[in-house]
Amino acid sequence: MTVNLPSPCVVVLAGPGASGKSSWAAEHFAADAIVSSDRLRALAGxxxxxxxxxxxxxALLEQVVAVRMRRRLTTVIDTLGLDTERRRAWRELARRHDLPCVVVAFDTPAAECRARNRGRAKRIPADALTVQxxxxxxxxxxxxxxxxxxxxxPQPIRVVPAAFVDTAAAAVRQRERPAGLRFGLHLSSFTFDGGTPATAERLREIAAAAEETGFDALYVMDHFRQIPQVGRAWDNFLESYTTLAYLAACTRTAELGALVTGVTYRNVAHLGKIVAxxxxxxxxxxxxxxxxxxxRAEHTAYGWDFPPTxxxxxxxEDALRLLPLLWGKGSPSFxxxxxxxxxxxxYPRPLREHVPVILGGGGERRTLRLAARHADAANVLGDLDTVRRKASVLRAHCAEAGRDPETVALTHLCTALVGTDDRELAASVERLRPQRVDSAKYAESVNAGxxxxxIGRFRALAEAGVNEVMVRLPDLTGPEPLxxxxxxxxxFR
Known part of the structure; x- marks a missing residue:
């Protein structure tokens, strides 16, 4: 059975000489994460x-361990681990830096340790091994x-972003009792191979591949320049509703929308006409x-007012009330x-009798209350515990509004870097991570798994009440990641 540990963490190895500690560490961890007393002895002597x-x-080992923990890097301490005071000091240092600290006990039979030692080119003295x-x-x-x-x-072990520590059991549940879940592809970057001239073709290829992959919807961000969470202000970025119109011509089945339209950017009645x-x-x-x-910076750059919250x-709230009137019969005043x-x-009115409205934002006092009263879905961010809490708050607001909670979907926006296996995933992380950003920190930021x-993470989200996940793929420069x-x-099908 493979054990998932949260990244970053501290792993202390403990066992007598020739019990297999260094070989096990080398099999499961990158060399840079292993702080070995033997290797430092070679360095110092x-x-x-x-x-x-x-x-x-x-002395060197303690310095290196202290620096790595301070920098919150996964650290594997490869010594005999037999010194009680050293183990205590490592645990306390890990706690000080809010790092999980586990010990791996190498309870290898004495006879096997002695046999391995005899096979070494440079043996541990027999009396020293007996003491150990x-x-x-x-x-x-x-x-x-x-x-x-x-x-x-000493079993198989993986160090994974916190989101995946407990997902193995959920993945098993999904295989044994499949749950349904909608998937939307969130297009947040338009920097493609081939540059600006290739943008239309790359986007068409991605949209077609997304439908073939099984995505139920395609979403774009409603911004006018790239946001700092994704890239640089001068990166290529397409206007949302023009892009959605292009995607409409490139696709046949996927639903299309902006996640989410900034209410300050357009006259709301005009927005209703655009969506229709x-x-x-x-x-x-x-x-x-x-x-x-x-x-705010985008508003300032384009000369728009940025009213108080x-x-x-x-x-x-006015937009949530007005848009259904615009899409309905007649021409009532508002x-x-x-x-x-x-x-x-x-006119023409939408072909849909009811255009679904997704309200973005997880504010529990105001935003989720508005979603409960006026929207078809609430889109939230956050980890699994946060999503569970938002789901509970949304249900409470629905009850307060006299609305059936089943009529208001919960959707979740997240980033996902997907690898076929750990080796491929590690290669993707190394290729994509920005300079000076630790690979583990980058893996955490993009949910690399x-x-x-x-499968396990999305199953857990479905069990928390999520009906649809909108997924951003950070390596989506062409169809292949799909x-x-x-x-x-x-x-989930």
Whole structure:
């Protein structure tokens, strides 16, 4: 059985000489993560067997371990691990830096340790190994009482982003009792191979591949320049509704929408006309995402006002009330908090009898209350515990509004870097991570996981109440990454 540990973490190896610690560490961890007393003895002295260099080697080891923990890097401490005071100091240092600390106990039979030692080119002196074996019997029984987060045996181990630590069981549940889940592809970057001239063709290829992969919807961000969470302000970035119109012509089945439309960017009645036109031209596939708008720098750059939060909330509530009138029959007047429309007329009306409205934002006091009253879905961010809490709050607001919670979907926006296996995943992380960003930190930021990791994570989200996940693929410069995501989606069909 493979054990998943959260990244970053501290792994202390404990066992007598020749028990297999260094070989096991090399099999499961990158060389840079392993702090080895033997290797430091070779650095400080004449070789790994230079006992006279032990004091200096351990002094170096403690310095390296302290620096790595301070920098919150996964650290594997490869020593005998028989010194009680050193183990205590490592645990306390890990706690100080809020790092999980586990010990791996190498309870290899004494006879096997002796046989391995005899086969070494440079052997541990027999009397020294005997002392280690005696000490190990005492240490072995102490480990479970010392306060490590876990005491593990030398089994297969993976260090993964926190989102995937507990997903293995959920992946099994999905295989045994499949749950349904909608998937949307979130297009947040338009920097493609071939540059600007290739943009239209790359986008067409991605859209076609996304439908073939099984994505139910395609979403774009409603911004006018790239946001700092994704890239640089001068990176290529397409206008949202023009792009959606192009995607309508490139696709046949996927629903289309902006996740989410900033309510400050357009006259709301005009927005209603835009969405209705998109619905007609796409054959009834438009969705309308709405949000409060948050990017002050973008407003400033384009000369738009950026009203205070309270005014934007008033505008958002008016938009939620006005848009269904625009898409409905007749041309009723509308008088809201800040919007006045004498004629809510929109012809042709959308082909859909009801255009779904997705309200973006997880504010529990105001945004989710508005979603419960006026929207068809609430889109939230965050880890699994956060999503569970948002789902509970949304249900409470629905009850308060006298609305059936089943009529308001919960959707979740996240990033997912998908690898077929750990080796491919590690290569993708190294290729994509920005300079000066640790690979583990980057993996955490993009939810880097294998196909099974993501199946388990999405199953857990479905169990928390999520009806649809909108997924950003950070390596989506062409159709190829969609083939890996296809395996995840297939598990939910």
């Amino acid at each position: 004449a070789g790994e067997d230079d006992i006279t260099a032990s004091t200096d080697a351990f 074996l005696r000490s190990w019997r005492q240490v072995r029984d102490l480990l479970a009482t010392e306060g490590f987060d876990e005491v593990l045996t 036109t998109l619905d007609v031209l796409s054959g009834g596939r438009a969705m309308c995402g709405l949000g409060l708008a948050w990017f 309270s005014q934007r909330y008033a505008l958002l 008088e809201g908090n800040v919007i006045s429309v004498p004629e809510a007329a929109c 294998t196909v099974d990791d993501h 083939t890996r995501m296809a395996k995840v989606i297939a598990a």
